Amino acid sequence: MRILVLxxxxxxxxxxxxxxxxxxxxxxxxxxxxxxxxxDHALEEALLLKERYGGSVTVLxxxxxxxxxxxxxxxxxxxxxxxxVSDGGAGLNTRATASLFAQALSAVPDLWPADLVLxxxxxxxxxxxxxxxxxxxxxxxPYLGLVTRVEVSGGEATLVKEYAGGVRxxxxxxxxxxxxxxxxxxxxxxxxxxxxRAAMKSQKIEAVPSAGEVEAVPVEVLHLAKxxxxxxxxxxxxxxxxxxxxxxxxxxxxxxx
Amino acid sequence: MGDGAVPAEQMIGEMTxxxxxxxxxxxxxxxxxxxxxxxxxxxxxxxxxxxxxxxIGMLRAGMLEQxxxxxxxxxxxxCYACAAKCPRKIDLTGVLLPMVKEQVLIHRPDMPSELQRAxxxxxxxxxxMGESPRKRAAWxxxxxxxxxxxxxxxxxxxVLWFVECYxxxxxxxxxxxxxxxxxxxxxxxxxxILGNEERCxxxxxxxxxxxxxFNTLMEYNMAILQKYSFKRLVTSCPHAYDAFQHRYxxxxxxxxxxxxxPFIAHHLERLKPxxxxxxxxxxxxxxxxxxxxxxxxxxxxxxxxQAIPGVRLTEMTHNRVNTICCGGGGGGMxxxxxxxARGYERLSERRVREAVATGADxxxxxxxxxxxxxxxxxxxxxxxxxMIVRDVTELLAEAMEG
Amino acid sequence: MAGDIWALAEAWKGQVxxxxxxxxxxxxxxxxxxxxxxxxxxxxxxxxxxAETLGLADGVLCVDHPALAGPPAEASCRVLGQLVRERGPTxxxxxxxxxxxxxxxxxxxxxxxxxxSFCKDAQVQDGRLQARCVLYGGKMxxxxxxxxxxxxxxxxxxxxxxxxxxxxxxxxxxxxxxxLPEAPRAVFKNFIEPEAGDVDIARQEVLVAVGRGIQSQxxxxxxxxxxxxxxGAVCGSRPVIDQGWLPLxxxxxxxxxxxxxxxxxxxxxxxxxxxxxxxxxxxxxxAINTDPQAPIFxxxxxxxxxxxxxxxxxxxxxxxxxxxxxx
Numbered sequence: 001m002r003i004l005v006l007x008x009x010x011x012x013x014x015x016x017x018x019x020x021x022x023x024x025x026x027x028x029x030x031x032x033x034x035x036x037x038x039x040d041h042a043l044e045e046a047l048l049l050k051e052r053y054g055g056s057v058t059v060l061x062x063x064x065x066x067x068x069x070x071x072x073x074x075x076x077x078x079x080x081x082x083x084x085v086s087d088g089g090a091g092l093n094t095r096a097t098a099s100l101f102a103q104a105l106s107a108v109p110d111l112w113p114a115d116l117v118l119x120x121x122x123x124x125x126x127x128x129x130x131x132x133x134x135x136x137x138x139x140x141x142p143y144l145g146l147v148t149r150v151e152v153s154g155g156e157a158t159l160v161k162e163y164a165g166g167v168r169x170x171x172x173x174x175x176x177x178x179x180x181x182x183x184x185x186x187x188x189x190x191x192x193x194x195x196x197r198a199a200m201k202s203q204k205i206e207a208v209p210s211a212g213e214v215e216a217v218p219v220e221v222l223h224l225a226k227x228x229x230x231x232x233x234x235x236x237x238x239x240x241x242x243x244x245x246x247x248x249x250x251x252x253x254x255x256x257x
Numbered sequence: 258m259g260d261g262a263v264p265a266e267q268m269i270g271e272m273t274x275x276x277x278x279x280x281x282x283x284x285x286x287x288x289x290x291x292x293x294x295x296x297x298x299x300x301x302x303x304x305x306x307x308x309x310x311x312x313i314g315m316l317r318a319g320m321l322e323q324x325x326x327x328x329x330x331x332x333x334x335x336c337y338a339c340a341a342k343c344p345r346k347i348d349l350t351g352v353l354l355p356m357v358k359e360q361v362l363i364h365r366p367d368m369p370s371e372l373q374r375a376x377x378x379x380x381x382x383x384x385x386m387g388e389s390p391r392k393r394a395a396w397x398x399x400x401x402x403x404x405x406x407x408x409x410x411x412x413x414x415x416v417l418w419f420v421e422c423y424x425x426x427x428x429x430x431x432x433x434x435x436x437x438x439x440x441x442x443x444x445x446x447x448x449x450i451l452g453n454e455e456r457c458x459x460x461x462x463x464x465x466x467x468x469x470x471f472n473t474l475m476e477y478n479m480a481i482l483q484k485y486s487f488k489r490l491v492t493s494c495p496h497a498y499d500a501f502q503h504r505y506x507x508x509x510x511x512x513x514x515x516x517x518x519p520f521i522a523h524h525l526e527r528l529k530p531x532x533x534x535x536x537x538x539x540x541x542x543x544x545x546x547x548x549x550x551x552x553x554x555x556x557x558x559x560x561x562x563q564a565i566p567g568v569r570l571t572e573m574t575h576n577r578v579n580t581i582c583c584g585g586g587g588g589g590m591x592x593x594x595x596x597x598a599r600g601y602e603r604l605s606e607r608r609v610r611e612a613v614a615t616g617a618d619x620x621x622x623x624x625x626x627x628x629x630x631x632x633x634x635x636x637x638x639x640x641x642x643x644m645i646v647r648d649v650t651e652l653l654a655e656a657m658e659g
Numbered sequence: 660m661a662g663d664i665w666a667l668a669e670a671w672k673g674q675v676x677x678x679x680x681x682x683x684x685x686x687x688x689x690x691x692x693x694x695x696x697x698x699x700x701x702x703x704x705x706x707x708x709x710a711e712t713l714g715l716a717d718g719v720l721c722v723d724h725p726a727l728a729g730p731p732a733e734a735s736c737r738v739l740g741q742l743v744r745e746r747g748p749t750x751x752x753x754x755x756x757x758x759x760x761x762x763x764x765x766x767x768x769x770x771x772x773x774x775x776s777f778c779k780d781a782q783v784q785d786g787r788l789q790a791r792c793v794l795y796g797g798k799m800x801x802x803x804x805x806x807x808x809x810x811x812x813x814x815x816x817x818x819x820x821x822x823x824x825x826x827x828x829x830x831x832x833x834x835x836x837x838x839l840p841e842a843p844r845a846v847f848k849n850f851i852e853p854e855a856g857d858v859d860i861a862r863q864e865v866l867v868a869v870g871r872g873i874q875s876q877x878x879x880x881x882x883x884x885x886x887x888x889x890x891g892a893v894c895g896s897r898p899v900i901d902q903g904w905l906p907l908x909x910x911x912x913x914x915x916x917x918x919x920x921x922x923x924x925x926x927x928x929x930x931x932x933x934x935x936x937x938x939x940x941x942x943x944x945x946a947i948n949t950d951p952q953a954p955i956f957x958x959x960x961x962x963x964x965x966x967x968x969x970x971x972x973x974x975x976x977x978x979x980x981x982x983x984x985x986x
């Protein structure tokens with residue numbers, strides 16, 4: 001089985017996000033990027049599938065700060081190959097990202113064909129749409145999102161995806177396909193730092209230039225700002241005991257006790 | 258406790274289960290006489306399938322794979338009780354167990370999630386809480402005393418105060434830091450901190466389980482320390498003290514080193530006249546594993562406590578070298594869920610029972626992990642109205658009027 | 660009519676979802692702002708009867724076809740694409756829900772049209788459609804416009820009150836015939852229901868919710884104690900379920916249950932949009948979080964900046980005291 005995993009960097013919201021002077025983008029001075037959380041799940045699911053069915057996992061990403069760390073970490077976790085598209089540009093809109101990935105698949109030798117393309121089902125900066133369906137459209141492949149489990153038999157995958165209220169749905173899809181992973185079957189594994197450092201010494205990331213141009217952004221941000229809280233909770237203050245008492249008063253007022 | 262330069266061979270990550278026979282400390286492991294004093298001393302000894310004695314037995318029999326597959330090592334809180342008792346003086350805690358723990362981590366696909374998150378956070382953010390490194394020095398604003406941050410004012414300082422994670426980010430730890438700042442000022446110490454440039458020294462968790470992570474943190478901190486000029490490093494955290502004392506010398510750490518408690522004890526003559534407020538407390542002191550058992554600082558905290566007017570000291574049954582670990586070491590800080598799920602009593606609860614049995618009002622500590630662990634244990638056992646937990650520095654500051 | 664505003668209705672388990680009415684309300688405002696009409700689009704199998712509930716729209720385009728049975732997927736996308744190309748709406752409002760997930764972005768891709776996601780609001784400014792979008796898990800908001808062609812918008816739940824999207828009148832329904840020659844490449848097999856026998860959190864009057872701030876599984880007991888004292892049940896946000904600390908049936912939010920209890924007490928829940936979707940209509944929301952900036956405080960009625968692990972047992976004790984003192 002050949003599996004491709006696409007990784008994308010998104011702003012790390014542990015850091016305070018600020019708006020740049022232009023009023024329409026993020027201030028990059030203290031901005032830190034991290035791998036999209038759902039992409040970590042996509043990688044984990046890919047590694048589980050490799051353990052189950054054999055084959056290879058190739059990780060593909062657009063270059064960005066700290067991307068190398070993420071790619072070596074993926075290699076240390078068990079991915080077989082890591083490819084980085086240079087001049088990809090962090091902060092590209094999702095549609096451009098999808099185009100660059102699609103172009104890389106035909107430009108980079110021995111990347112395509114693959115059986116499965118996995119990526120996170122969504123990211124916090126997907127303003128102009130989700131990566132997985134955009135890529136699926138470019139590649140003319142079937143797509144399903146919110147996937148939480150994949151099994152493969154013959155040229156077909158059976159997968160489970162989420163709906164609402166705890167209800168899930170089972171689908172069959174002909175391979176190759178693009179899947180947006182919501183959660184891997186187990187939480188993303190830990191990899192010892194020594195392994196990552198060893199990967200940095202013994203393995204390489206293939207850096208390939210981005211092929212061709214990307215179409216103009218069809219979606220424009222006029223203004224970016226921290227949200228005004230139109231409402232805000234009435235905050236209860238005091239010592240822990242005092243607050244516990246106040247909470248009970250509120251509950252009692254509403255007839256909940 | 259000065260330089261103590263450590264020979265290059267002992268850097269963690271260099272000695273492994275493949276090559277340890279090439280090192281003197283490694284060869285010493287093989288001289289074990291299988292007496293079992295280690296297992297007897299271990300606070301979780303009964304819960305372990307493989308206490309140190311059995312691990313060495315398995316090692317000699319070439320059967321370590323079984324140890325790696327077991328979760329026995331998750332019960333080791335790196336408290337040095339076994340190493341303190343070993344008649345062969347094998348450095349079980351510092352040498353043998355980390356090598357084995359590293360392999361357990363590699364072999365176990367299902368590491369407890371809390372520990373995983375703590376380790377990942379340490380790597381990415383330099384602290385186990387997962388807080389932004391840019392908030393590490395936020396507590397300085399509430400310190401109540403001016404605190405110089407090297408990055409803002411890089412003039413040389415006498416003392417570089419390495420604050421550490423819990424004492425920077427955790428509210429009760431910040432209480433400790435504020436008290437320490439007050440004392441350092443009162444003593445007229447010329448000090449500075451690294452502020453947001455500081456990262457976890459890497460002892461807890463990384464040293465036990467994750468030598469690669471430890472090396473990364475150590476390299477980072479050494480590079481930062483080398484930017485500035487100072488005469489002595491003083492740290493609030495006994496685990497950091499351990500790391501600086503026994504590991505960082507490999508990367509050239511040569512600074513005179515102190516933990517805050519013995520450091521303040523050096524200056525007790527000058528501090529004593531400032532301890533004017535009488536504290537009517539009966540205090541029992543808990544010897545920390547790193548500061549006490551591993552590095553021998555038993556008298557200094559007691560000297561400080563006895564210098565406080567009104568304080569009456571009483572000892573727990575297990576004190577000094579026999580102290581019972583609070584359970585926070587070796588990654589234990591992030592394994593409480595794991596222990597609870599297996600029905601183990603938390604070591605902090607065991608210890609708190611002993612403390613309460615002395616009849617004291619205050620449980621005094623010197624390690625930043627002990628405050629949250631003992632306060633939690635007091636609450637869980639319902640003793641939180643009977644006894645409070647205070648770091649020695651907090652008590653000293655409380656005794657300073659004005 | 661060409662240039663209309665369309666709202667893609669969502670039918671789930673034989674009913675029209677709330678978000679459909681929310682989108683109709685929003686769509687009506689936008690349509691009026693542009694001087695256009697509002698069409699509802701209803702796809703599915705044996706769904707014709709649902710069309711009459713969409714009266715706020717001027718009309719309903721209904722496509723009823725066996726290939727559209729089951730949850731919306733590839734076939735829905737193709738049909739919508741055909742309809743849009745034939746009839747040229749200005750914009751199509753689509754639900755950002757798990758049910759319609761697979762259709763929304765794909766539709767825009769099919770049409771080579773712009774997609775604007777995470778819309779919590781939309782309005783007309785200088786004759787142009789503008790969206791207000793939530794980004795970075797709620798940390799930022801953006802005002803966004805799109806270039807030419809029909810724009811597909813992903814509308815978040817809660818953009819407008821659902822009542823505003825209902826109307827007494829019965830809309831005109833146009834049944835559209837479509838051809839679906841190709842078999843879809845992804846085939847729906849069956850639903851997997853959550854395990855029966857567990858508590859139905861959607862039926863509970865009192866819910867104590869735990870999030871990442873609960874830190875570890877054994878702290879769940881603290882929430883359990885309070886829930887018991889209040890006669891309710893424990894539920895959780897996604898991270899807690901992902902860790903396996905609570906079963907799927909206890910998840911509140913986008914992928915879990917939408918709940919409207921009399922009391923929702925959120926302990927250590929940050930208030931990410933996906934979770935808030937599931938509980939924002941609770942009658943009383945009390946939130947405990949150590950972070951004063953946590954988004955949950957924007958939706959809660961009462962808030963406390965504190966460690967839930969400290970506060971929960973105190974509240975439980977207080978509740979027990981009050982309840983035991985009642986005559």
